[in-house]
Amino acid sequence: MEDLKTFLKEKVLLFESDTLSAETEKVLQQVRRDRTDVPVIHVSSNTSSIIAGSEKTYDALKSYVEENEPGTLIIRVGCTGPANFEPVVCIQMPGKNKLFFRNITEEKVEPLLNGVYHNDINEDDLLGQAGSRGFELWPGISFINDLPFFAFQKRIILGNCGCYDPDSIEEYIARGGYRTFVKTIRHYTYEEVCDIIERSGLRGRSGGGYLTGMKWKQALNTGSNARYFICNAKESDPGSFSDRTILESDPHRLLEGMAIGAYAIGASNAILYLKSSSEHARNRLQKAIDMAREFGIIGHNIYSSGYNLNITIKVEPGAFVCGEETALINSLEGKRGMPQLKPPYPTTSGLTGKPTVINNVETVMNVPLIMQNGPEWFRSIGTETSPGTKVFAISGRGRMSGIVEVEMGTTLKFILENIIDGIKDGKEFKAIQLGGASGSFITSDVLDTPVDFDEMKQKGFGMGAGGFVVIDETSCMVDLVRFYMEFIRNESCGKCIPCREGTGRMLEILESVIKKPANEDSGTTLERFKGVMQLETISAVMKDTSLCGLGQTAPNPFVSALKNFREEFEEHIFDRKCKANVCRGLRTFLINVEKCTGCTVCAGKCPVNAIYGTRLQPFFIVEDKCIGCGICYDVCKFSAVIVK
């Protein structure tokens, strides 16, 4: 083990020429397990697959192998992308191509392995075989890269995800990792690195789209005795999980990116700001940092370059607003995570008053690749103004879900139709919600918008952190808007009045739209409609006067929903009906005379005494009195209460 470490350090990391000697390659091949004499089984092991039960699959695989095929290697790897296929198992028999299997739960392990070891593959669970690299092909089995989900993606950032063991730094180095970093600190000056990144046109992926190289230069050009580089991995939008998957699947590239970034601004302290609930990612990263320290990639006088670097993990204590730069800095300083007025920007006065660069995970992941392949390579991908790729976390009602990476300039329609493969269960498409709780709804008429910072901005959409929620006709837009507003109301920090009071008031009005008051007279409908008009005013005020991005973008879901689905709002207000049958307050209930036994339970529980009847005879509900609370529906043991 110690030998391998010295070997990797001296023959790979410190090797100056671009092409390694044949002898070194041979060792690296072994480390990468390109050619193995024993079967190798990869099990995906990130949060989404653990939720789907991959740890149980791992245990089952282990006990099967110990019993029947000792010598087989079982390795936990990251996520390949499709969440609906989790847990994914990949099996490589000696000399043969890799085979991918989907949804391998505990009980499927035995038949699967029985089949594979005896050359009898079960086609039902099969995803396909990997692209061949000189191995024997499995006859009659399609390639995994021909699946539409993978074929239309351009996987640069996700290139390593699911391919290697994230807990092994040796494997990462054998795949060419950390070489760029060592080369950078030994051969480039700070300015040169900033220059290369600026020339590549890399833009911040967290939503704003600010040129990363420019940001770095600003920090570098601010005179100070200390600087900080922070990687913002606090992704807490409901429905975005791409950063977490990247962290768990490829922690070393993130560390390499952070190390290069820190070097470029001359910072010797880098901080990884992590979400509180992602313990799995935290453990992996801590392990990765420890290993990098062992290899001398983090530490004092790294590879005799005279550069010192320390990377620490800080866990955010749970506040959505801490994703905002200044709030993040406040929370790192041990204060309440409240945003501050900008300028001064963090690049001139950030953490403890020192210049600080804050970059998002996806941005940082691009850095090692740009340094390795050059800015021209990066420019050749994507569009003129937004080079590169964009990662989306797809969830909701699409037929496929998971992590997807597409080239900038791909239209949303293309993603929806080809990669996601349309809507589940043949339902009708309604909208895409892009960018989490403060994003907009994108309807079918604007679906041909390309994924591009400027084009999106022009049409008033934000990409946000890459949450991509597919919504179909079974969802009620009013309820969804209320859900987002409730989230923002809870997360508003309370510093500025427009956001604190505005979100509360907006939520109140939206709730009055989807709930039934106890007594409805003609005036209340007018009140509700006035409420919606007030919502428009509040939205405008919040957008103009809120202190930070959270308040300014909070009304976005409402504004775009009202613009595109006005008829749904009107239906809720005037007809008091929810077409999707989601809004519980607007439901009306009926008692099925044939099923009702007259047990009186519902009548006893009804808070407004709307249920009448005689004992042991079918009861009935007075519709005018009913407030739609649904208690009768819940308490009925005979399923006699039906929703109309």
Add this chain to the structure above:
Amino acid sequence: MATDLDTILKKYRQGRREDLIPLLQELQTDHGFLSEEAIIRVGNHLGLSTTKIFGLATFYDQFRFIPSGKIHIKICHGTSCFMNGSQSVIDKFNKELKIAPGQTTRNGNFSLDVVTCMGGCYHGPVIMVNGEYQIHVRPEHVPDLIKKLKYIIDND
């Protein structure tokens, strides 16, 4: 068993302001919640008033001030889970356990929490019972689940 408060405080000997949040986090993971006594001790250690620390800790969602139950249930309320009906799952838990999210039952058996996204969007609604995930949870599964958990507590 929980580590002594002094051992944790010793780790942050310098007592800087930026140590406050990591210190509280460590206390929380170790003891399960922040007790009044602990907050006072931390205040003395860092030279901060108790109100300041309490003000900070209440700002963040992560900190609890009452011990969590023997069985801690987290319910995901992200967009996907919400679209799949997590609201009714939350309501059902509220009703069955008679506690709101963030509270603990009086006998100290159950506590409930609502989180925004666990990352299992395809399998929603997702809940987490003492670190174990359960997927595709429907409100009608809840009473049976609670019965099962109660049985586990009683026989422990």
